[in-house]
Amino acid sequence: MNTHKTIFDTTLRDGEQTPGVSLTNEQKLKIARQLDKLGVDVLEAGFPVSSDGERQNVRAIANEGLSLDVCGLARVLTKDLDACIDCNVDMIHTFVSTSDIQRIHTIKKSREEVVAMAVNAVEYIKDHGVKCMFSAMDATRTDLDYLIEVYKAVEGAGCDIINVPDTVGIMAPSSMYQLVKNINNEVNIPIDVHCHNDFGIAVANSLMAAEAGASQIQVTINGIGERAGNANLAEVVMCLHSIYGAKTNINTEYLLETAKMVENYTGIHMPANTPIVGDNAFAHESGIHTHGVLEKSDTFEPGIMTPEMVGHKRRIVIGKHAGKHAVKKSLEDMGIETTEEQLDEILIRIKDIANKGKRICDADLHAVASAVLGRNLGNETIILKEFSVMTGNLTTPTAVVRAKIGDEEAVASNFGVGPIDAALKAVELMIGGYTKVKVRDFSLEAITGGSDALAEVTISVEDEHGRVVSAQSASADIATASVDALITAINILLEKKKLWSME
Template structure:
């Protein structure tokens, strides 16, 4: 049975500083990591996965530097379920540890050279040790989406019996659709009482949809990254998950969404990965209108062509001139320059604007518009 959306509480666990940084070619500096952690926490993101201690002393020192900020967000470190990783994590003053272990037969056999029983034994051995160190424990089921269903339920039950507070379901290769995701998480929800976290990758472009499906099925936590940064096609974008929860299901994550543009640009600069102009929520082209029909509708009432107010995410709508503009848009644009056009002038200038857009692939600047006005006046003999 579908969970009532009004009864759902969701914790956002943002992994920009861990899985996001695992994007090929991305390497944050210490100052960049600290700035991103501060920005996310300031916006109200409840949990941050901030690094991989076994990478070495420099990584541990950076994790400690973030913990020393005493941010309101709870902090998590990531590691494999093995001796070396746990010893490295023990040197970090984080709140939560994610101990990751493969749970699909293909990875158990071909990555680890082990069997299912060994996986269960590792969980039984390492979860209590991490608890004894004072950490809250999340067990990450790597490649859970390809795991045998019965074995996955056994893993989750073992995780709970071992004393862990959370199980992370990882769609490591981004292979699921929302229907399969809902089914898998719903089975887990019926099997265990501990928290469930969805970790979705975007290889098929379904990371956000799968995260939402998991939440509706009973997941209590959602992994995200800013701008959808992450390995290969990336992870579920923070901004998409939060805004979708709000507008599709009236589920609030208590995050200040007006901070999204700043956080997005901060991560884009630090990662060297520019945000596509048509990226939902934070792309430059979002809330930008050119089509004459759309602009006319926006002028009459923004609700005609905007599903939610851009002010929710610290943005504002704007109109631009181009091939698909209408004469009313031209009149409006020139009025803002203090120039009142007749319908005849507007049609002449619209033709010049369309030619400009086709040749340059750009919208005309203010200087371009002034130049068109003067050229059109010279051609028609009208006073400028």
């Protein structure tokens, strides 16, 4: 499949239909701009007839002057089509149910009526000078002969591209291949596919459709969408590029950046093991793996896809499965040199800690190395003096932090959506003149019970070059634990930066 495929993104339409997700107008506009930067060919901005707010969103995106085509969704109803036309979209995606189960029980139309409605909608769109995509909803449960009849009818009406949706996600990849192959043999306009992930094979079905002749694939960022979601853009694109040798217009170096934006706006967290863009996608802990990767990355990574290709970074993780090479490399990154005997002792202590179920952070490795070498490694650039947080149901959470940074005293205050957010933002503001960092990950776990439970906070901070350092702290006061962990991580990062600046 050494050919070019176009990418149709429906994050702002089907993606926003994810249960519990509701994007603001400004968030939608920012995502649209990001998708344009990413290189998406078509963006489905929304379903304009559904509400006045939705219509305003779609119109704003259509008028943004983006390079991609902006598409609006519409049923085969004149009011829906007019709503899209009123938004000045480049393309209208119109649809009607064609499977017997949906046709009989939802729209209650005969097969002949459905064909007529589809043709009328396509002709209406083309009469208004707009590109048209027609979708036979629930195509994968539609009688094949009838499905082809519908597609041929809209092709004759001037449709630009047809969509084959696996609406309820029930196709096996081999069946998807055969279906698209059959349709491709009968129609002469491009084929697009829209696969749902109910059985976890939306990406596989999309790729099989592409093998069978589909020229365009519908996707969402992070695979969000109705029920179990849609085909994941990053996975589809990187499979096309790296495995199939196909081309798209996607600028893959922005995949992680885009995924993080959508994760942040939707609140749908990506599991660490998410392919391509997850935190663990290029992370290694096993001693055998890390040894190999440190020698040559292709030994335990695909090779045909590197972290740099998708805007990611390789990470060596220290834990119970870590080997001597990984620990040595991590210590060297901190500017710590050891003898073989010291290295062996550090490895033993690290494994002892990890075997008790504790996640090993950079701060832990630093502390263990200090103990084994019998000296304090590095200085604390930032020494916390005091901090306070004011919050309540009538007060915007506000934090004030005072610390000694080098030989100077610094004070900063900031607001947040909660006391922890305010405290962390105050620290970031306070150290802004010394180094640029942002909180990359934050996790909280209660390690004792009761209202006075001891909480353990783990924080990862990232500098302007994408380098990450992690630290933990435990306290009955969550805000205290959070600030302590953050400052510990920043201190280690500052020590590392001194080393990096000498390289």
